[in-house]
Amino acid sequence: MTRQGRKRMDWNAGIWLNPPQSSRVEGDALKVVPEKGRDFWKKTLYGFEFEDGPALLAQWDRDTAVEVSFRLGSFTELYDQAGLLLYHGPEQWIKTGIEINDGIPQLAAVVTDGYSDWSLAAVPEWAGEEVTLRASIMKDAVIIRARSERHPWRTIRVARFPYPSGNQAGPYACSPTREGFEVIFTRWDLTAPDQDLHLDPPAE
Template sequence: MTTKRMDWDAGTWLNAPQSARREGEFLKVVPEKGKDFWKKTLYGFEFEDGAALLEEWDNNTAVEVSFQLGSFTELYDQAGILLYHGPEHWIKAGIEFNDGVPQLSAVVTDGYSDWSLAAVPEWAGEEVTLRASIMKDAVIIRARTENHGWRTIRVARFPYESGNQAGPYTCSPTRAGFEVTFTRWDFTTPDQDLHVDPPLESGH
């Protein structure tokens, strides 16, 4: 299929950020302090008020979101991709700053959230791309940078045949002033195999 490059104006905010402004082809987003996505597990609280720009997601496409890591410096600074089926069923995946380094982070929520982390200090300062592609009853989540190849970070149950949305998200639970620069948002060819890397789009 031909890649569909999303215009930033095409999506709908699930929750609006403190500010969002276009700068050339990029979108700079400042999330509001204290807002997040999380349900119950460990902490007991429930948040679904983080900033997320969503569009309808056809299961026969993969979705990719790219952003720059240079501004990630403090605990829980985060951005990436939100896969949304409703208040009880969503996945956020991306980079979250934790223990002083950027971490590949995935929160899978089916009534309750779980959280996985993998440190990627070598990715600091780079442009990161998150990718999600549905296969059977699961979603395959991968990530890469301009200098590091695809890494599969999660295979999670996501069995919904319709009613799905996807797009960039960012949260800043503990500090004000965090700004993320999103550089790209695409819907493109889905994964063909769990163990075969998807192709890189021309120019990326």
């Protein structure tokens, strides 16, 4: 445990919701290659249902914020994506992270409660950087924020997440359209929760 109550998660502390094509720990990093064609999505617009993407999950207490960091250098093709999965069950989950769409990195969130919705915000200036996603529960909602190594925190979503227990969270990666996408995750932390929607999270 470090200052501000920050706890670095060991990659071996998580359990794969769905295993990736390959994963390996190198130094402090976790390198993940997701299998082509796997994803998370429920019904809306497309009609299909996917919940077979790889996600490394551990118990998530609602009184603790969770953060995941990863490098963007390998993100080049449509729908290359990685970030943070918040998982309550097969019908209630949120995936949030960076996804390549329209040729540029986008901050993406898919909020699912039986049906999925999808929001995007372009961040072309983040290309090639290390990105951190953060989730913190407040009352019946989760506050999702993101930053890069050279850009400050941005609040990207406030979504309903009212489950008092039975929640899991951790890094995820998907490659719906191509083989050979590798994500380098650099950090998985539990830390102090947000105190206010309009204040930045506690410093590291």
